[in-house]
Amino acid sequence: MEENYSKTDLVWLSKFYLAPNYNSYPVIVDWASGCKVWDVEGKEYIDMLSGYSALNFGHVHPKITRALLYQADKVAVCPRKFLSEELIFFAKELAEFCGMEMVLPSNGGAEAVETAIKLARKWAYTKKGVSKNRAKIITCENNFHGRTVTIVSFSSEPQYIDLFGPRTPGFKKIPFGDAGALRGAITSDTAAFLVEPIQGEGGIVIPPDGYLKECREICYENNVLLIVDEIQTGFGRTGKMFACDHENVKPDLYILGKALGGGVLPVSAVVGSRELLSVFVPGDHGSTFGGNPLACHVAREALNVLREERLAERVLETGEYFLRHLRKIKSPSIKEVRGRGLLIGIEVKFGGLDAHEYCKRLIEEGVLCSDTKRYVIRIAPPLIINKAEIDWALERIEKVLTT
Ligand SMILES: Cc1ncc(COP(=O)(O)O)c(C=O)c1O
Structure with a gap:
C-alpha cells in the first residue's frame, strides 16, 4: 500500500x-x-x-505474462500503415480458429460492435441494394453491446440513453428469444440481426433451445446478416469455444473481445468471410492501436492457452x-x-x-x-x-x- x-x-x-x-x-x-x-x-x-x-x-497466467513481456521488449506498437508479423499471424490464426476467412482487429468490445455495424451498413448499400441511409439493423430488447452513442441508441435501459440523445437512427428492437419476431421484423431494408447468444449484462438470459439455429435460417432466407456478439460468451465461457457452437450455428460475423486479450490487454475483433470484410476499402475504418504487435502477440498466446489447457x-x-x-x-x-x-x-x-x-x-x-x-x-x-x-x-x- x-x-x-x-x-x-x-x-x-x-x-x-x-x-x-x-x-x-x-x-x-x-x-x-x-x-x-x-x-x-x-x-x-x-x-x-x-x-x-x-x-x-485467470490472473497473471504465466504463459500470457511471458508473452506480454517478450513482445513489449521487442516492438509494441506499429501503425497500420506498416505491417508486423504478429498482426499477420494473429489474423491468420484467429480466422482459422473461428472457421472464418478475415479479421478486422480493434481494441475494446464496443469498438468492434461499431465496426460490425459499419460493415453491415456498407454491405447493405453495396451488395444487397438497400437505398442509401435506409439500412436497418434489428437488435434485441434487454441487449448489452457497449456504451458508445450509437450502441446505446438501441439499448432498452433508459439510463443508458435518456440523457445522451439524440439517438442514432437505423435500429429496430424485437424481443430476445423469439425467432418469430425476427421473421416479422425483417423488411427489404434490413441489413443485419445483431444478437448476444446469452444476454450477460441483461441478467444471464438464456434463449430457448433452437433459437439461434432458427435465426440463422431466417437470416439466410432473407439475405440478412447474422451478427453474433460473443464478446462475453466467447472463448470457452459457456463450455464450447463459442456459445453459437451449442447449436452448431455459424454467424456471418463474430464480434469478439474481452478474453481475446488474455486478461492483460484490450483486444477485440470482427471476424467473417472474405466477401463480407472486403466491403471495406482503405480509409473506411481504422484505429491507432488496433492490431498492434503487442496486442496481437498476447492474443495469439491466449488462443494457444485456450487450446492447450x-x-x-x-x-x-x-x-x-x-x-x-x-x-x-x-x-x-x-x-x-x-x-x-x-x-x-x-x-x-x-x-x-x-x-x-x-x-x-x-x-x-x-x-x-x-x-x-x-x-x-x-x-x-x-x-x-x-x-x-x-x-x-x-x-x-x-x-x-x-x-
Ligand atoms: C456482449 C457484450 N458486448 C459488448 C460489450 C462491450 O465491451 P467493452 O466494455 O470492451 O466495450 C460487452 C461488455 O460487457 C458485452 O458483454
Missing part, C-alpha cells in the same frame, strides 16, 4: 478524483494470481467476476458441477439459478435484499462478484477454476444466501 494512505483514505480519494460513473465496492485490489485476488490489507478473495469474462485464463472442455464439467451445487442451496431468497458453463446467474426474489446488497455481503465473505440487473448475482469465475475453489465459493455463497 502507498505509504501513509489507509484503505479509508484510498476510498475517499477514489471518490474525489474519479468521475462517479461506477458504483464500486470498497475493495482495493493489490495483486492477484489464478482465481485469487488480494486487497491492499492482505485480505484474500476468490474472483467470481473475472473482469466480466476478460480473465478467462482445453478450457472449454473443462468448463463443461466445472460449470455443470457449480450449477448443480448452487441449485441445491435451499434459500427462500433464491428465485432461480440459471447458466451455461461458467456464466451463471442467481436471481433473488423481488422484495428482499437486492443483488447489489447480496454481492456486498459476498465480498465481505471473500467472494468477488457483481450484480447484473437489479436482482441477479453474476457468477463467472476464471475458466481455470478447480472444484476445491468452487467448493470454497459455494460454502460462502450458501452462507450469505441462507442467513
